[in-house]
Amino acid sequence: MNTAAISTPPRSLAFELLLLAALATLWGASFTFIKLGVETIPPVTFIAARTVIAGGLLLCILRARGIRLPRDRATWRSLAIQACLNSVMPFTLIAWAETRIDAGLATILNSTTPIFAFLITWAITRHEAVTGRKLFGTVMGISGVCMIMGVGALTGLGSDMWGQLAMLAASLSYGAAAIYGHNFKHLDSMVPAAGSMLCGAVILVPLSLIVDQPWTLQPSDTSLLALVALSVFSTALAFVIYFRLVRTLGSVGVTSQAYLRIPIGVGIGVVFLGETLAGSAWLGLIFVVIGVAAMSLPARKAG
Template structure:
């Protein structure tokens, strides 16, 4: 006869369910923040060169995160070893991919860029399976990765693939950024002993230290005349899609793991479609609705906790 769960077990189950609900809400928030970043980048690069845009993005985000940590009494980590790790994370998660995407979005259509950049869960699974082996890759997670990617293609539509190869260098830049994002999610596990704001701030500080001098040399920003819409996009990109988003990101890497966290790459697309329906009066074809169902099923499969067999008396 199976043992009845104790009061502690029931409490732990309820706490776990509550934590899982918070993780899903944060994953949705992160997907929204990063989904909106493509629009902000497109508006920003209209009058601000890519290197300067990303340099300002990281510098503003770093300043905001440091101020927030100071207000909360969170200490910035010290020591060469942890800052070397911040430098690696900065290269993988901001300096290289931010700059590549900002440059590529000057020529690559949004639909094709979405497909190319939504492959990070696939790359994260391969990296976890073949290289780090720190997270068990189950059949359920593989199902989620494949189903979610199929859903992306259905939502965006195969017509955007007609431009594949026309701006080959820019498209390869987006693929390279996608690889960087997947590597960042895997490497981000090394910061599980730190508050989520610490690696977010540390990586932004390193990113600004690299990009601001590059901007001064390459673009001479004092000679630029950015429009108000580009400046507003830069501010939104820095505050919401970077400072706030990265705190959420590092928290989710710790709780959902790299593969689960990269599921936000799939969620960005239906969120963007939803924004278009609400604010632009757009509609979806039947195939796109099927794609939304695939994305939801894929994300659920990638993020649901594994079931544990209940322990019976006498075992």
Template sequence: MATSQPKPNHAVELSLLLVLATLWASSYTFIKIGIDTIPPVTLIAARTLIAGGILVLIMRWRGIRLPRDGASCRNFAVQACLNSVMPFTLIAWAERSIDAGLAVILNSMTPVFTFLITWLWSQHEATSLRKLAGVVLGLAGTCIIVGSQAFAHVGQELTAQLAVVLATVCYAGAAIFGRTFKNLDPMAPAAGSLLSGAVILLPLSLIVDRPWTLAPSGASILALAGLAVFSTALAFAIYFRLIRTLGSVGATAQAYLRAPIGIAIGAYFLGESLSEAAWIGLLCILAGVAFMTVPERTRKAAVQAA
């Protein structure tokens, strides 16, 4: 079902970018709690099935039909592999041996890979010096927040760290491929790709994990519910909207916001303190997001009005 594309309100879109970053930042904690008693493949299979089902119900309530033609189904399957099956499972597996915070940090490289893939290969949108500056600022802010201590033992658990990096590359590819669905309501590719992911993962779960033999804890079940409802169903609907309004590079800029949001959550719930470096890094990250998402004409108008 094709939909018109109204002119985006960039204040609204940037607010949604912040919401998306918060939803996905919390997913790493949900995953860490969930995999304590639920194996990664089963956790992600349930995540995609529940989230996809929720979105389908909302689509029916809104009177939106999920495309079922062959081309759409193939595109949904490709998007599922890039945006859920591979990255979700890789991150869940990696978090069995590395901290959720490190996974967030490594995953914040998504805009870098998106920019590089766009620049070197797809060239589907402008890769200006302004966006390059945004990538550099965002990466610099992340490095300031992380500090050298976070990477002091980079040689340990190298396989898990590389798995998160590979997941990050998948996310970058998904952001670019997601433009295929620009004429659909954002919930359609979100629901279609998640259900496709469930179709792929459920048989693997039955074979590898034999879920009927598991005894998940209450905490893991609640984490799975939060992961599916908020960090997946709601987040995916916002994500596909932002791909249309901010572009693939702009939409992935939320990855840079995950690190400071994760630190803020830790400060509030765990009593962790924010250093001066963290605040400086946060300012760099916000500046980077602005460079990557605010249109050039808006910046020029602001300069002329000043």
């Protein structure tokens, strides 16, 4: 078999929503894995290893299925752009941010991805109509982010503030990636997942060798286990599901898992890491959930 293109088998909406919930769970858990991993592994090296393991695993599965990666330059150029938007920049920003903020807070801030996806769509791509409901959702989401970051953000940019800004930048990158991912709708979902991971590894591994000198590191067993779990489940498996849902639910639809991810990610951080959230952050969480839901839930058909 010499082609990466494949048609999506017809499935019910319930099945696609089940996949959406699975993706939310996998990505909700990723923030705890990252928090544990960067305790003893520097962010750049941690994320470089993540892309290598996930990309290698996906490549092996593709070969076992008899599917080859594309060979034309145009596709690989697109995969490199997707890698920057969907792995290199957001992965690194999130890992760095979680050296400064809790995993639960990172989950909430990263849930703003649909807001950025909508704003990019409205301001640049314009392939979706601007409705009052979506505008309301955007306002609610931005208000929630302000509550989460707190009034202290107005008095100075401390280390926590930079971590929060890094998380928002990662969310912006994810929003752009969800829209750009439409370029791969004609491919088997594993192909852009593997290709973007491998492109990310090509970028991140040399950077890791220069910045962190990983051969000098002494990571803990906990960090190594977190790295493996993150790479296999929250990256390789999650991105296969992600690219399938981009094809079946669309860019805004697939980013809607962000509000499902909030209670999952926050709950894992509270239960396993003993984290807590300030009262204003809980209120901000509610605003973000309402905002993202207003933007992402399908409109009712008339009649």
